[in-house]
Amino acid sequence: MRTLRILRRRRALLNCAPISRDHLADRSMRAAVSREDGSDEFVNQQNFDRAVAEVVRLVPIPPESAEWFLDKEAIRPPKWTWRRIVLNPAVLAISIALLVIAGVFAFQVLSRLDDFPGSATAR
Amino acid sequence: MSDRKQNLPQLYRFCFLMLGDARKAQEVFNTTLREAAAHAAQGELPKEPFWLFREARWRCLEASKTDLQPEALEIEEHDIAPQAASQIKQLEPTQLAVWVSAAPDPQRTALALFYLDEFDYLEILDIAELKLSTLSRCLAQGRRQLQAWLDAKHHGASNA
Numbered sequence: 247m248r249t250l251r252i253l254r255r256r257r258a259l260l261n262c263a264p265i266s267r268d269h270l271a272d273r274s275m276r277a278a279v280s281r282e283d284g285s286d287e288f289v290n291q292q293n294f295d296r297a298v299a300e301v302v303r304l305v306p307i308p309p310e311s312a313e314w315f316l317d318k319e320a321i322r323p324p325k326w327t328w329r330r331i332v333l334n335p336a337v338l339a340i341s342i343a344l345l346v347i348a349g350v351f352a353f354q355v356l357s358r359l360d361d362f363p364g365s366a367t368a369r
Numbered sequence: 370m371s372d373r374k375q376n377l378p379q380l381y382r383f384c385f386l387m388l389g390d391a392r393k394a395q396e397v398f399n400t401t402l403r404e405a406a407a408h409a410a411q412g413e414l415p416k417e418p419f420w421l422f423r424e425a426r427w428r429c430l431e432a433s434k435t436d437l438q439p440e441a442l443e444i445e446e447h448d449i450a451p452q453a454a455s456q457i458k459q460l461e462p463t464q465l466a467v468w469v470s471a472a473p474d475p476q477r478t479a480l481a482l483f484y485l486d487e488f489d490y491l492e493i494l495d496i497a498e499l500k501l502s503t504l505s506r507c508l509a510q511g512r513r514q515l516q517a518w519l520d521a522k523h524h525g526a527s528n529a
Binding site: 255257258259261262264265266269270271272275287290291293294295296297298299300301302303304305306307308310311312314315 | 377378381382385386391395398399402449450451453454455457458460461462465466483484485486488489490491492493501502504505506508509512515516
């Protein structure tokens, strides 16, 4: 039963085997491909996929759409500015927490400034 | 955002494969990017990778909803032939796009994303929101159906 499941998964992976070697995503895919590499069926499939991908690469891009390629910045998130960093809720919350901690620490130090060894006895 | 995640020529090709029509592809491509630019200006771009492709996919499906839908027929399937690569090389990109766009979804999305040769299978599963078994079935069936179509085309041409 388990073997059947493994074989089915391996078959599924081979059907999705990448066209370029750069897209061998994970270990299971690499293992499935290396096990089948060289078999007639798999070679046919890879040649078929490569030929289709080659035709897709030939899809012409109209000049009106190509204008967007020059203006990639238009769909990038705006750059971080000091104002945006400071107003970021996480940064703001951490800053307030640090201020409170510093305040408590300063209060503790100031209240113990007048202390000396044996001050409790003297009081 | 890395250049791979917003590879705009590939985004246009994806729209073209999904719709099989240059005018419609251009319309969806431009609308998707105009909306993205508007969101970017407000600092509201989605964080997940490949969201542009996901957006374009939904727009393509929406755009083709009003089109005439192919009848649900049993499509012929053939084993991949050794000479398939040379048959495919004779195809025009538009012919291939028309063939892909006529496939029912999710097969259409799977074929379009896969043959862009831009994503690995995990990324395709993520963009198309599919399971491995479904993607595998769509691709295997797609290859066999495309081979049958190529054979019929080749046979028709040689008879003529």
